[in-house]
Structures are given as structure tokens and as C-alpha cells.
Amino acid sequence: MKVNQIKKVGIAVLAAGMLMSISLLATPARSANQDDASATYKAKCAACHGATAEKKFDPTMAQEEMVKVILAGKKMEKPPNMPAYAEKGITEDQAKALAAYMKSLKV
Secondary structure (H helix, E strand, O other): OOHHHHHHHHHHHHHHHHHHHHHHHHOOOOOHHHHHHHHHHHHHHHHHHOOOOOOOOOOOOOHHHHHHHHHHOEOOOOOOOEOOOOOOOOOHHHHHHHHHHHHHHOO
16 A cells, blocks of 8 residues: 555544544433433332332322422321432432333323
């Protein structure tokens, strides 16, 4: 190969590598909250709400209200009460993911 051809091949390889790096940076990653919502639900919620959120869950409730209940808890007419999960380390983003996951179980 001539030096000129080697330079062209090198530039092409470099450009391809840069394009691949840019595309990887531009690809939105799934959030850990979305990936963990199912596992969190099974670990913390399913015991009271059931495997398919069939108990003590109103899918027509606004997401903001669901997030508030998940984070702050709620006293129920009959025990068990909904615990405040903010105290247990659940963040607002995780609560949103949980609410969305629970609604998806009802579709």
C-alpha cells in the first residue's frame, strides 16, 4: 500500500470510531428506575397489593397522587396502612417508576 492509501484508511477507521462513540453517547439509556421497578414492586409491594396490583390499588388515581402516597404513606380505613417509602430510601423517580409499573399491570 502506498502511504497516501494508508493515510486514507487510517482516517476512515478513525472517523468510523468517532461516529460509533457519538452514537453510543446519543443512545438514551434505560434508567435504573425503569429496570428496577418490577423487582422493587415484587420485593416491597406485592405482599399487600398482589402480583398484578389487584388489591388496594386504584389505577385511575393520578400519577402525582400515587407518588405522594408511595413516598408519604397513607392511613387506611382497615390495616395494613401504606408505609412511607421515602423513609425507606425510595426516591421520587423510583416512586414514579413504581406507579407506572403498577398501572402497566392493570392494562
